[in-house]
Amino acid sequence: MKIAVLPGDGIGTEIVAEAVRVLNVLDLSFEMEEAKVGGAAYEAHGHPLPEATLKLAQASDAILFGAVGDWKYDKLDRPLRPEQAILGLRKHLGLFANFRPAICYEQLVGASSLKPELIAGLDILIIRELTGDIYFGQPRGRRIATDGHFPGAEEAFDTMRYSRPEIERIAHVAFQAARKRSRKVTSVDKANVLETFQFWKDVVTEVHKEYPDIELEHMYVDNAAMQLVKAPKKFDVLFTGNMFGDILSDEASMLTGSIGMLPSASLNAKGQGLYEPSHGSAPDIAGKGVANPLATILSAAMMLRFSLQQPEAADRIESAVKSVLAAGYRTPDIWSEGTHKVGTREMGDAVVAAI
Amino acid sequence: MKIAVLPGDGIGTEIVAEAVRVLNVLDLSFEMEEAKVGGAAYEAHGHPLPEATLKLAQASDAILFGAVGDWKYDKLDRPLRPEQAILGLRKHLGLFANFRPAICYEQLVGASSLKPELIAGLDILIIRELTGDIYFGQPRGRRIATDGHFPGAEEAFDTMRYSRPEIERIAHVAFQAARKRSRKVTSVDKANVLETFQFWKDVVTEVHKEYPDIELEHMYVDNAAMQLVKAPKKFDVLFTGNMFGDILSDEASMLTGSIGMLPSASLNAKGQGLYEPSHGSAPDIAGKGVANPLATILSAAMMLRFSLQQPEAADRIESAVKSVLAAGYRTPDIWSEGTHKVGTREMGDAVVAAI
Numbered sequence A, B: 001m002k003i004a005v006l007p008g009d010g011i012g013t014e015i016v017a018e019a020v021r022v023l024n025v026l027d028l029s030f031e032m033e034e035a036k037v038g039g040a041a042y043e044a045h046g047h048p049l050p051e052a053t054l055k056l057a058q059a060s061d062a063i064l065f066g067a068v069g070d071w072k073y074d075k076l077d078r079p080l081r082p083e084q085a086i087l088g089l090r091k092h093l094g095l096f097a098n099f100r101p102a103i104c105y106e107q108l109v110g111a112s113s114l115k116p117e118l119i120a121g122l123d124i125l126i127i128r129e130l131t132g133d134i135y136f137g138q139p140r141g142r143r144i145a146t147d148g149h150f151p152g153a154e155e156a157f158d159t160m161r162y163s164r165p166e167i168e169r170i171a172h173v174a175f176q177a178a179r180k181r182s183r184k185v186t187s188v189d190k191a192n193v194l195e196t197f198q199f200w201k202d203v204v205t206e207v208h209k210e211y212p213d214i215e216l217e218h219m220y221v222d223n224a225a226m227q228l229v230k231a232p233k234k235f236d237v238l239f240t241g242n243m244f245g246d247i248l249s250d251e252a253s254m255l256t257g258s259i260g261m262l263p264s265a266s267l268n269a270k271g272q273g274l275y276e277p278s279h280g281s282a283p284d285i286a287g288k289g290v291a292n293p294l295a296t297i298l299s300a301a302m303m304l305r306f307s308l309q310q311p312e313a314a315d316r317i318e319s320a321v322k323s324v325l326a327a328g329y330r331t332p333d334i335w336s337e338g339t340h341k342v343g344t345r346e347m348g349d350a351v352v353a354a355i
Ligand SMILES: CC(C)[C@H](C(=O)O)[C@@H](O)C(=O)O
Pocket: A083, A086, A087, A246, B192, B193, B222
């Protein structure tokens, strides 16, 4: 088994280093190989996703990813910007199924913007389609409009699209995930306005016939954005397209108050996966040793479970994280009066010790 | 001056009736004419936006709109569904500038999902572009894919597009609105992924040169969805495209905890406007006399200010609403222990009496 380790930019290097230490202490047999990605790869090799990094990722069973991006790359041409690395990996590896749990940890209820009674015990699984929709749809570009409100004017455009097999495969992923949970799925669309999402709704309804044991609810994206604020615990598995999933999964993770704790997995049809924290590269705190490594450590646990067939090792990591939280260790992002403030490295030490 | 009164479906008729009573008591000189729209128009005339209703709207200075929609129309062909009426009015009247204030009323802080300190005093103005983007972009439809992940498969697609003049005019609206407030504008885009929104960002940056007194910030839509939860008071004027605006304005109104209080205005270049509550038709409580009419009454106030050049009359309505809240009147949606629960009609009576 081989793991590609891609720390990336900003706090990426610090948090991935702790996850690697945790993996090493488990004493399992797999190989890890590191490569540059994002801004770091652009600096070193002139491209955010160099050929060698992509080859390594393709040849690995799993990718442990940190984060990419920094304001200083904002002026680069789009194909050279750090986030193209993550879009490129998703596309080239066909990582169509993104799992983003939004969990509110018992000890961190107070960190949420929401009132405790609305958020305590929250455990939503957001499943986002990750290789289709308007993210990759062709054609796209700039041109002179020939119709619309201002024919003759300069305009830019993108194409939203989903094909039947793309919707079918992510729907199966969602229904199967729901079987391991409370058997309730909310499919989020905008069928009242978009042809793409009327089709999405139709296909999801068809696939649902194969899952009579699962309750399916359809919800418009604007309503979902509201219901997440009003009564987040009403959701169990929420699944949607790439664009809506981008927005709703970030909204949901921020609701928990502890986005620094939330892992994610992006899988392809072969079970290869990319594992990364839900938060970003946080260039403002990079290099200061204060970033929370737990989302990345928990992403490593997801990796062991989903791509490396090591569920016991995954359990050991997750228990260790729970025990360091119970023992009061907190990085600044989740710190509150009466708990023990630690840095990135000390938090890694604590998890290693707990294992 | 002429007002088209379009109550629509669900609670629409009840809440618009109260707003009309409030307008009448002001004793101003304008004509009001009522017509059917949405499901009600479909039942009566076979179309959600009958020719006569559209003509009336076009011939009026302002439209007072209730709400449209009901689950029972879900099975109709899309062009016959109630929401096509609102999309049709926006399109035919060119109502490109949607104003949606997200305000947290002092007396209603407790009704929010958010902790009081995060939400007390909230006053965001969301400006949403309303006639462009993927809502109206052609081409759209179903077809057999010739490229993409599954060539040969059935697919559905939509086109996102914005032209330079469309972005320019809404940017001017946003910057000018900011001049009457705290001079800070957040433009929300997804320039890291979409050609349309890279163009949006470029054009907004150019228009901003004419407004050196206004501070402009660019933010990605996923981040905006998070920041609204984390620290909503950091926003003042937030402006964005049609699709992102749909999602973020609903998220923001729900944050206030009192969406039943929030009005909206949709204006065209001539100053004609459609005024409607931010909430929907709520078929579950329709006809029960419990719906909150205040969002519609406050929409009538916006109408007086923006389309009918009657700012003093608008002030009178807004003061009356504040005084009924201060006096403890509450419809069930905003009721809390110790306040006086009233129905739709009694709330209307209280506002009329306060005027
Ligand atoms: C960096 C960006 C391209 C990316 C996305 O929009 O998918 C990010 O927001 C995410 O959610 O992983």
